[in-house]
Amino acid sequence: xxxxxxxxxxxxxxxxxxxxxxxxxxxxxxxxxxxxxxxxxxxxxxxxxxxxxxxxxxxxxxxxxxxxxxxxxxxxxxxxxxxxxxxxxxxxxxxxxxxxxxxxxxxxxxxxxxxxxxxxxxxxxxxxxxx
Numbered sequence: 001x002x003x004x005x006x007x008x009x010x011x012x013x014x015x016x017x018x019x020x021x022x023x024x025x026x027x028x029x030x031x032x033x034x035x036x037x038x039x040x041x042x043x044x045x046x047x048x049x050x051x052x053x054x055x056x057x058x059x060x061x062x063x064x065x066x067x068x069x070x071x072x073x074x075x076x077x078x079x080x081x082x083x084x085x086x087x088x089x090x091x092x093x094x095x096x097x098x099x100x101x102x103x104x105x106x107x108x109x110x111x112x113x114x115x116x117x118x119x120x121x122x123x124x125x126x127x128x129x130x131x
Contacts, residue, residue, distance in 0.1 A: 003080070004079075014070070032077035081131055089109055
């Protein structure tokens with residue numbers, strides 16, 4: 001499944017020169033993964049997953065900044081599940097302006113129990129929905 005999320009660059013995302021702060025790309029990617037999950041599991045928000053005892057935490061990120069984004073740019077964040085294992089998943093993401101790839105990310109998330117903060121298995125239905 002390839003999920004597409006649109007985002008606009010606002011003044012608060014940029015420095016005084018209108019260039020997007022490096023850390024804001026992580027926010028754009030996080031919002032896209034959240035909306036992908038919401039789309040793949042209708043009626044199942046992050047808070048609902050948490051109430052069921054499951055939360056995802058970022059374990060590692062590989063990020064390649066290729067070109068800057070600027071104030072007022074309309075960005076597209078393309079997200080797909082690269083690999084799912086029993087306790088973790090890797091998301092492959094690109095942040096684009098039109099057809100131009102600005103940033104490429106590989107984000108590994110781990111599934112943990114909300115209650116005791118210990119690693120837990122990702123439910124099969126979640127993996128199926130994201131695939």
